[in-house]
Amino acid sequence: MCGVAGIVSLDGREVTPDPLHTMLDRLRHRGPDDSGTYAADGIALGNRRLSVIDIEGGQQPMRGARESTIIVTNGEIYNYRELARELEAAGHTLRTKSDTEVAAHAYDRWGPTFLERLDGMFALAVWDGAARRLVLARDRMGEKPLYYAECDGLLVFASELTALLAHPAVPRELDPESLSTYLTLE
Numbered sequence: 001m002c003g004v005a006g007i008v009s010l011d012g013r014e015v016t017p018d019p020l021h022t023m024l025d026r027l028r029h030r031g032p033d034d035s036g037t038y039a040a041d042g043i044a045l046g047n048r049r050l051s052v053i054d055i056e057g058g059q060q061p062m063r064g065a066r067e068s069t070i071i072v073t074n075g076e077i078y079n080y081r082e083l084a085r086e087l088e089a090a091g092h093t094l095r096t097k098s099d100t101e102v103a104a105h106a107y108d109r110w111g112p113t114f115l116e117r118l119d120g121m122f123a124l125a126v127w128d129g130a131a132r133r134l135v136l137a138r139d140r141m142g143e144k145p146l147y148y149a150e151c152d153g154l155l156v157f158a159s160e161l162t163a164l165l166a167h168p169a170v171p172r173e174l175d176p177e178s179l180s181t182y183l184t185l186e
Contacts, residue, residue, distance in 0.1 A: 005046045103118060
């Protein structure tokens with residue numbers, strides 16, 4: 001099942017990873033096998049992992065071909081083996097057998113259009129530290145959950161609302177328009 005969570009500064013302030021740990025605790029049931037975090041200037045990313053693919057080598061967050069590319073995922077990329085072969089033919093060296101690493105390398109190779117090449121059920125966050133860009137995405141059918149809030153100069157996201165609400169900056173008041181959208185589209 002897995003779960004992802006993250007905090008990104010939108011106004012240049014420092015991001016403390018402390019709330020991220022609380023958010024990940026709320027996702028423990030989604031990923032009892034492993035937990036990992038990444039924190040740098042203006043960002044903190046985390047993952048709770050249910051080990052399915054590459055049990056030994058698939059720990060997250062994971063780096064791409066560039067040291068500045070960091071990814072966390074929830075779900076599965078069905079065509080990762082084909083993409084891995086294509087990436088290796090283009091000179092990429094994959095360190096694991098993980099679909100997550102393939103997605104990170106795909107981002108490094110094709111930029112944000114890498115999403116067009118992914119076939120699967122997933123929610124992911126790719127941090128491009130060199131460009132200071134976050135790519136936050138779900139599969140086309142929206143099978144894997146991904147909730148977010150923009151508040152107090154931060155973008156906060158998580159695989160479940162309980163984890164999102166664990167961040168102190170996320171407001172608890174209902175927004176009728178957002179509630180209507182959620183109930184209509186989930």
